[in-house]
Amino acid sequence: MLELLQKPWPWYxxxxxxxxxxxxxxxxxxxxxxxxxxxxxxxxxxxxxxxPFLTYNWRAEIWNLVFVLGVxxxxxxGYRVMGHPDVVGISPETMHDLKTQLHxxxxxxxxxxELFSIDNLANWKGWFFLVFGGFLVGFGTRYAGGCTSGHxxxxxxxxxxVSLVAVIxxxxxxxxxxxxxxxxxx
Amino acid sequence: MKxxxxxxxxxxxxxxxxxxxxxxxxxxxxMFRFQAFHMYGVIGSAIVVxxxxxxxxxRNRLKSIDGEEITLADKKFNHGIWIGGFIFGLGWAITxxxxxxxxxxxxxGVGAAAVMIVAALAGTWTYSALREKLPx
Numbered sequence: 001m002l003e004l005l006q007k008p009w010p011w012y013x014x015x016x017x018x019x020x021x022x023x024x025x026x027x028x029x030x031x032x033x034x035x036x037x038x039x040x041x042x043x044x045x046x047x048x049x050x051x052p053f054l055t056y057n058w059r060a061e062i063w064n065l066v067f068v069l070g071v072x073x074x075x076x077x078g079y080r081v082m083g084h085p086d087v088v089g090i091s092p093e094t095m096h097d098l099k100t101q102l103h104x105x106x107x108x109x110x111x112x113x114e115l116f117s118i119d120n121l122a123n124w125k126g127w128f129f130l131v132f133g134g135f136l137v138g139f140g141t142r143y144a145g146g147c148t149s150g151h152x153x154x155x156x157x158x159x160x161x162v163s164l165v166a167v168i169x170x171x172x173x174x175x176x177x178x179x180x181x182x183x184x185x186x
Numbered sequence: 187m188k189x190x191x192x193x194x195x196x197x198x199x200x201x202x203x204x205x206x207x208x209x210x211x212x213x214x215x216x217m218f219r220f221q222a223f224h225m226y227g228v229i230g231s232a233i234v235v236x237x238x239x240x241x242x243x244x245r246n247r248l249k250s251i252d253g254e255e256i257t258l259a260d261k262k263f264n265h266g267i268w269i270g271g272f273i274f275g276l277g278w279a280i281t282x283x284x285x286x287x288x289x290x291x292x293x294x295g296v297g298a299a300a301v302m303i304v305a306a307l308a309g310t311w312t313y314s315a316l317r318e319k320l321p322x
Contacts, residue, residue, distance in 0.1 A: 005205075011227030014206030018228065019235025021199050023243055028191050030250040032258060035286040039310040053314040066189040067196035068289050074200015075209065075293025088207050094216040110291060111211040111282060116298040126301075129280055134288075134302035136277025138309025141285060143270025143320065145261065148284040151271070152229055155261055157236030162261040166271040171218075173275020178218040182279075 006083040022157050031063060034150030036141035038068040079110075102186050128185075144169065200290045209290045211282025218279055264322040270313075277309075 025031045042065070044058040078084075087107050098104045104112050120126030141147040144166050146155060152170070155163025206228055207213050217225035242248070243256055250256055261267075278284055281302050283291060288306065291299035313320075 008207050009202070009205040011206065011224050012231060014202050014208070015228040015231030016235045017202045018199070018206075019232035019237075020239065021195065021202075022236040023239035024195055026240075026243060026256050026258075027248065027250055028195065029252070030254045030256055031192075035284070035289070036310075039285060039307055040314070042307055043311045043314060047311060049315070051311075051314045051317075053317050054311070063189055063192045066192045067199070068286075070193045070196020070198075071200035071203070071286055071289040072293035073193075074197040074202075075204050075290030076295070077197065077293075078201040078204030078290070079294035082201070082205065084204075088210045088212045090210075090212045090216045091221045093221045094212065094219055097219060097221075098212075098215060107212070109296075110207075110209060110294060111296060111298065116211070116296070118297050118301060120298075121301070130298055130301040131305045133277050133280030134305025135309040135312070136273050137281055137283070137285065137288070137302070138277075138306030138311075139313045140270045140272070140274025140277055140309070141306075142310045142313045143266045144274055145267065145270070147274060147286070148229070148278075149286055151261075153232050153236055156233045157240050158258050159237070160261045162263045162267055165263065166267050169268040169271020170275040170278060173272040173277075174214075174218045174279040175275075177276045177279035178215065181276075 008085065008089065018153065019157070022154055025067075029063060032150070033154040034064070034146055035068060035071070036138075036147040036150060037061065038064050039138050040142060041065055101183060140173070199286070200293060203287055203290045204294060209283060209287035209294070214278065214282040266320065266322050269321065 022033050025033050040054070041058045041061045044054040044056060048054040088110065095107060104114055106113050115125055115129045121130065144151065146166060148170070151163040151166040156167065203209050208225060208228055213225055216222045240258070248256060283302065285306065288299050288303050292303060
């Protein structure tokens with residue numbers, strides 16, 4: 001049992017558990033699963049700057065910020081306390097592609113250190129991967145009204161066709177970046 | 187204390203995201219390159235279980251533990267849905283993380299996640315400031 005908790009979980013364990021988070025949130029507090037809203041609440045709480053979209057009673061959404069705090073705590077427990085393999089077990093094809101196209105050599109950890117170290121902010125890679133990438137995530141999710149949790153999981157679970165449009169958008173952007181932009185960058 | 191239940195559920199959610207490695211940039215690359223079923227299995231089975239659960243809640247008119255009627259708002263279409271979705275998709279492939287995983291990465295000890303979260307906050311703030319000028 002202990003070993004099962006330590007090893008990475010297969011999709012058929014993790015997926016259904018993620019799915020159960022949707023009814024769990026509804027049952028414990030009539031709340032819809034959605035993580036990206038927390039970014040808006042933080043902006044509204046810290047730098048509203050008179051912007052109408054950031055002027056609302058964010059205190060009514062504190063539950064969302066507490067949930068996100070829990071997600072960070074879960075990252076600590078799931079990785080540091082429960083243990084993890086040194087290398088994420090991605091397919092050999094992906095590893096090959098990343099070695100040849102992106103010239104990655106270090107596959108340890110959750111993210112490639114060669115692209116995601118803070119020291120990289122001294123060159124274009126850090127600004128592209130950390131700053132530009134993060135900016136697009138924050139801008140795009142709010143423009144679309146949700147992210148993977150709010151649209152893909154919560155929205156599609158509730159049969160919202162609008163969320164399907166959003167998810168198609170997510171994939172169009174992701175595929176363009178991976179297949180068209182990445183090969184030109186490296 | 188009324189928020190404690192959300193802390194517990196958020197923590198469980200973070201553990202699941204971490205243990206299934208969906209917070210890994212490598213997994214997201216594998217997904218966008220169609221080289222493994224893992225991510226599709228996670229997202230797909232999550233949707234199926236969520237869908238069945240919501241149907242059960244609706245059909246049985248279940249109430250929340252506080253006795254509230256459970257309501258789910260319908261999402262309305264506007265052009266921001268796909269334009270914003272596309273922009274987020276670009277960022278998802280770059281950072282290898284959607285907002286939930288960014289927070290889980292930070293908790294797991296990835297320092298760079300802090301920079302990405304601040305950048306994401308700047309993105310959300312910029313969207314908020316430009317909102318009236320954007321196409322919908």
